[in-house]
Amino acid sequence: MNKNIVKLIFLTSVLFLFIGGCTKELEEKVAELEKEKQELALEAEAKEKYVEEVVGAINEIQSNLDTIRVRESIISKASTGIEKRGVSEAEAIKRTILSDISDIDSYLQENKKKVSSLQKKMQQYRYRVSSLEKMVENLQNTISQKEMEIAYLKEEISSLNVKVAALETTIRQKERVIQQKEEEINEVYYIIGDWEQLKEKGVIEDQGGFLWFGKTTVATKDFDLTKFTKVSAEATSMIQINHPLSQVELLTSHSKDSYEIKKDGENASVLQIKDAKEFWKKAKCLVILLN
Structure with a gap:
């Protein structure tokens, strides 16, 4: 090879x-x-x-x-x-x-x-x-x-x-x-009595006239509230008066449309207060004279 x-x-x-x-x-x-x-x-x-x-x-x-x-x-x-x-x-x-x-x-x-x-x-x-x-x-x-x-x-x-x-x-x-x-706003007062009772408490006085003639009985301007009954204006809708209707007289000023005095039996009456706000508007004290 x-x-x-x-x-x-x-x-x-x-x-x-x-x-x-x-x-x-x-x-x-x-x-x-x-x-x-x-x-x-x-x-x-x-x-x-x-x-x-x-x-x-x-x-x-x-x-x-x-x-x-x-x-x-x-x-x-x-x-x-x-x-x-x-x-x-x-x-x-x-x-x-x-x-x-x-x-x-x-x-x-x-x-x-x-x-x-x-x-x-x-x-x-x-x-x-x-x-x-x-x-x-x-x-x-x-x-x-x-x-x-x-x-x-x-x-x-x-x-x-x-x-x-x-x-x-x-x-x-x-x-x-x-x-x-x-x-306090709702506090009101009332008193009921004949002339001698209210006079003794210093609530009323006579004005005008001569001797016993022509005199007018009115509520005094300054009286002792402790002699009155204190109530709530809102809660008091009526006041019971144990005297005939004909002998009841209000001496304080209250709107005539706000209340009504009704006969309550033979010898009693009741003061119905229809509008408390209006009734107590002019006077917070109510004086009721029994003649």
Whole structure:
């Protein structure tokens, strides 16, 4: 065999062996790169999922904090000027405020649990995301500040209780004064008697005439109310007179349309007051003379 041919065959065999070895090494390198690519893809997916979970939790916490701010604003407006309102309204406002504070407490406790869970998750995660860690830190500071504000609001509620109690006292005092004034306005007096009885009590006097002729009996301008019977104008619709109708005379001025004197048996009569307001309008004291 020609030496050149043998040499050519040898070189060809060596070349094929070299190419085969390179191909195997290249395939192994490609497989390794493909594995790294898959690992990076899984890692990127896990990191994306982690970020989404953290951001979602942060958004929930922030939403709760926004709700708390709204409740705080409502409480602030409701408690303003409460001492100027009625007792029932003040009590209703106080109940609403206490309910709002209870809700805020619940939101804060829920937020604290969420933040604590987030912090544990972030500590366990093998990568650091500084921007998310800063956001969670800010949320924790905000929650701590809100807890202080709620503690202050609870102190304000104690003050509110004092204000409501003072308001109740003030209103009761005003109601007593009003009631007293109404009773005083509604107080009227009457007295019934013959000439000698009324004269002795200083309720009547004679005017005009000469000696016993032409004199007129009238009610005096200044008499002692303790001699009279005190009644309520609203509650008194009739006055019993134990004397015949023909011998009954009113010495004080009262609107004729506001009353009527009726016979009540053989030797008695009754003064029927048809319009109390009009009857007592001209005189708060009624003097009935029995002739």
